[in-house]
Amino acid sequence: GIQVEQSPPDLILQEGANSTLRCNFSDSVNNLQWFHQNPWGQLINLFYIPSGTKQNGRLSATTVATERYSLLYISSSQTTDSGVYFCAVEPRYNAGNMLTFGGGTRLMVKP
Amino acid sequence: NAGVTQTPKFRILKIGQSMTLQCTQDMNHNYMYWYRQDPGMGLKLIYYSVGAGITDKGEVPNGYNVSRSTTEDFPLRLELAAPSQTSVYFCASRGGQRYEQYFGPGTRLTVT
Numbered sequence: 001g002i003q004v005e006q007s008p009p010d011l012i013l014q015e016g017a018n019s020t021l022r023c024n025f026s027d028s029v030n031n032l033q034w035f036h037q038n039p040w041g042q043l044i045n046l047f048y049i050p051s052g053t054k055q056n057g058r059l060s061a062t063t064v065a066t067e068r069y070s071l072l073y074i075s076s077s078q079t080t081d082s083g084v085y086f087c088a089v090e091p092r093y094n095a096g097n098m099l100t101f102g103g104g105t106r107l108m109v110k111p
Numbered sequence: 112n113a114g115v116t117q118t119p120k121f122r123i124l125k126i127g128q129s130m131t132l133q134c135t136q137d138m139n140h141n142y143m144y145w146y147r148q149d150p151g152m153g154l155k156l157i158y159y160s161v162g163a164g165i166t167d168k169g170e171v172p173n174g175y176n177v178s179r180s181t182t183e184d185f186p187l188r189l190e191l192a193a194p195s196q197t198s199v200y201f202c203a204s205r206g207g208q209r210y211e212q213y214f215g216p217g218t219r220l221t222v223t
Contacts, residue, residue, distance in 0.1 A: 042217065098159060102153060
């Protein structure tokens with residue numbers, strides 16, 4: 001099946017710093033989503049971005065589908081950005097329509 | 112819209128007990144999914160459904176059953192709970208022209 005790798009696995013930032021999270025995937029995709037899992041375990045949709053670039057406040061994401069990677073940018077990080085960031089993809093040739101999740105990037109933002 | 116709702120939020124089961132995790136969506140989505148998340152890991156698909164009356168296995172279906180009698184509801188059944196089923200369970204749905212999945216708040220299950 002499709003492989004999804006996220007880097008880095010762990011990241012510690014000082015409040016106000018910027019960061020880039022990366023997601024590599026091994027096959028063509030119909031769907032790519034970025035999620036933030038907060039310390040209470042809730043999964044929050046950040047972006048639906050199978051290709052192109054999107055921005056939402058301090059967060060933005062870019063997916064280069066032809067090169068099979070996606071980047072999540074966090075600018076001016078805040079302590080509330082802490083948690084785990086997951087990339088998940090749905091392969092193009094997949095009758096199951098299921099999302100395959102990467103291992104996540106665990107982010108800690110210190111005040 | 113309430114989106115995707117799940118009940119209960121927390122549950123503790125003894126080994127061998129049974130229970131049903133409830134999932135409801137009010138977005139008229141055809142596709143619904145059940146995932147589990149073990150500590151420190153990503154999510155893995157248990158079962159999915161492409162419409163009422165149609166279900167299929169995902170990556171980790173053993174020990175679970177599902178049914179889909181209506182578009183709105185997609186319950187997950189554990190028949191003989193085992194410690195290996197201690198996990199957080201997420202329900203999701205998808206519909207329309209987009210592939211985006213929407214997740215419920217999760218059910219934290221402990222089997223002891």
